[in-house]
Amino acid sequence: MAELLPKDPAPADDAAEAEPRPRRKRKPIGWSMIVIGVLVAVSATLVWRRDGIDGVLEILTHDLTLFGGILPRVFAGCLLGAFIAEILPHEKVSRSLGPNSGLKGLLIGTAFGAILPGGPFTAYPVASALLTVGADFGATIAMVVSWTLIGYGRAVAWELPILGPDFTLWRIVISLPIPVLAGALGRFVYVRMYSKGAP
Amino acid sequence: MSVSTLIIDVTLWGSVLVLGFIAFRRGRVVLTSSLREGTMDFINIVPRIALGVLGSGYIAAVIPPEVITGWLGPDSGWLGVLTAVIAGAATPGGPVVGFSIGAVALKVGGGPPQVIAYVIAWALFAFQRLILWEIPFMPARFVWFRAAVSVPFPFLAAAIAMAIGRP
Numbered sequence: 001m002a003e004l005l006p007k008d009p010a011p012a013d014d015a016a017e018a019e020p021r022p023r024r025k026r027k028p029i030g031w032s033m034i035v036i037g038v039l040v041a042v043s044a045t046l047v048w049r050r051d052g053i054d055g056v057l058e059i060l061t062h063d064l065t066l067f068g069g070i071l072p073r074v075f076a077g078c079l080l081g082a083f084i085a086e087i088l089p090h091e092k093v094s095r096s097l098g099p100n101s102g103l104k105g106l107l108i109g110t111a112f113g114a115i116l117p118g119g120p121f122t123a124y125p126v127a128s129a130l131l132t133v134g135a136d137f138g139a140t141i142a143m144v145v146s147w148t149l150i151g152y153g154r155a156v157a158w159e160l161p162i163l164g165p166d167f168t169l170w171r172i173v174i175s176l177p178i179p180v181l182a183g184a185l186g187r188f189v190y191v192r193m194y195s196k197g198a199p
Numbered sequence: 200m201s202v203s204t205l206i207i208d209v210t211l212w213g214s215v216l217v218l219g220f221i222a223f224r225r226g227r228v229v230l231t232s233s234l235r236e237g238t239m240d241f242i243n244i245v246p247r248i249a250l251g252v253l254g255s256g257y258i259a260a261v262i263p264p265e266v267i268t269g270w271l272g273p274d275s276g277w278l279g280v281l282t283a284v285i286a287g288a289a290t291p292g293g294p295v296v297g298f299s300i301g302a303v304a305l306k307v308g309g310g311p312p313q314v315i316a317y318v319i320a321w322a323l324f325a326f327q328r329l330i331l332w333e334i335p336f337m338p339a340r341f342v343w344f345r346a347a348v349s350v351p352f353p354f355l356a357a358a359i360a361m362a363i364g365r366p
Binding site for chain 2: 030031032033036037039040043044046047055056059060062063064066067070071073074075076077078079080081082083084085086087117118119120121122124125127128131137140141144145148149153154157158159162163164166167169170171174175178181182185186189190
């Protein structure tokens with residue numbers, strides 16, 4: 001049944017599989033982006049007042065190089081997110097990562113975040129895709145927090161060489177319970193905040 | 200290009216290829232529609248990332264690292280944990296900056312529980328990462344909710360570090 005084209009309305013054994021795929025809504029420019037824009041404008045002005053136009057241009061050229069470097073990865077991340085949203089069966093994701101998935105859902109989210117390869121350009125599009133196909137805030141929080149705290153990528157590449165094995169290992173051991181706890185807290189708060197009908 | 204960025208790119212594009220192949224096996228329609236979705240997401244996200252990347256350089260330039268290190272100061276109690284958490288949230292820049300500040304703090308006599316709190320706060324809700332990465336990719340409501348829910352955990356981690364006397 002998984003072989004069915006997801007947008008094909010043909011009858012399926014699993015009725016939920018036949019419902020139309022959730023389309024990710026493109027985000028409008030929200031107040032968050034506006035606040036960021038204002039923050040950037042203020043900071044750029046401060047740099048200009050302090051270092052003159054040369055200071056402004058120096059940062060701009062450096063950041064443009066950085067931007068060019070990460071663009072292909074951002075594209076790869078967007079493709080990953082789109083494939084996941086398209087491939088993963090909505091029904092199964094809601095069952096194993098949805099609001100009623102319990103501790104198991106939080107543990108799956110944590111495990112997924114811990115093994116996810118790549119950087120922020122993979123973690124956030126994938127997390128966003130999971131939200132689209134039926135994961136709840138709790139499991140997605142567990143995944144994002146796990147990726148950032150116990151994911152091996154950053155720890156091996158940066159933390160280990162800079163802070164040393166002793167600190168890094170204890171930091172990770174102490175962090176182990178946090179993704180599940182954060183996911184549980186998120187679920188707890190979410191249900192109470194948005195209990196009047198699904199937002 | 201360093202080895203670690205090469206490994207990142209290989210795993211990243213490798214995953215894209217594997218998932219793309221799975222999508223192709225489900226049918227051409229699945230493949231083309233997910234390619235279209237991914238491309239549209241990318242086009243939609245580029246301006247946001249541009250604002251974040253180009254802007255965060257300026258934000259970082261007005262918050263010198265010395266200020267952050269000052270907040271990771273000598274206070275070894277809960278006040279020290281609190282300032283460490285604030286410092287973690289305020290730290291701009293990539294992983295090198297955050298971990299290096301932690302390493303400097305350890306060297307100049309910062310308490311390990313405070314540095315643990317700093318590193319975890321920085322990992323969980325450094326404002327620059329929220330702005331640069333999370334907000335462009337994820338629903339803003341989720342991002343702020345997740346950051347708010349994460350606030351207690353650097354304190355919990357510091358408490359655990361104090362209780363077990365490690366690292």
